Amino acid sequence: xxxxxxxxxxxxxxxxxxxxxxxxxxxxxxxxxxxxxxxxxxxxxxxxxxxxxxxxxxxxxxxxxxxxxxxxxxxxxxxxxxxxxxxxxxxxxxx
Numbered sequence: 739x740x741x742x743x744x745x746x747x748x749x750x751x752x753x754x755x756x757x758x759x760x761x762x763x764x765x766x767x768x769x770x771x772x773x774x775x776x777x778x779x780x781x782x783x784x785x786x787x788x789x790x791x792x793x794x795x796x797x798x799x800x801x802x803x804x805x806x807x808x809x810x811x812x813x814x815x816x817x818x819x820x821x822x823x824x825x826x827x828x829x830x831x832x833x
Contacts, residue, residue, distance in 0.1 A: 747824060754820050762809045773798050
C-alpha cells in the first residue's frame with residue numbers, strides 16, 4: 739500500500755479521490771432520481787412486466803443495486819490507479 743511522503747501529495751490524492759467520488763455519486767443520484775420520479779408520477783408504469791415475469795420496479799431496483807456495485811468497482815480502480823501513479827512519481831523523485 740502506498741504511504742504518502744508529503745502532506746501536499748496526500749492532499750492532492752485526497753482531492754482527486756473526492757472529486758471522483760462526488761462525480762460518481764451524482765451519476766448514481768440521477769439514476770435513482772429517475773426511479774423515484776417514476777414511483778411518484780408514473781407508478782402504474784412500474785407495475786408493467788418487462789423481463790422474465792418481473793415488473794419494472796423490481797428490474798429497476800435490482801439494476802440500481804448492481805449499478806452501485808459497478809460504480810464502487812470503478813471508484814476502487816481509479817483510486818488505486820491514482821495512488822500507483824503518485825507512488826511512481828515519488829520513487830522517480832527520490833532517485
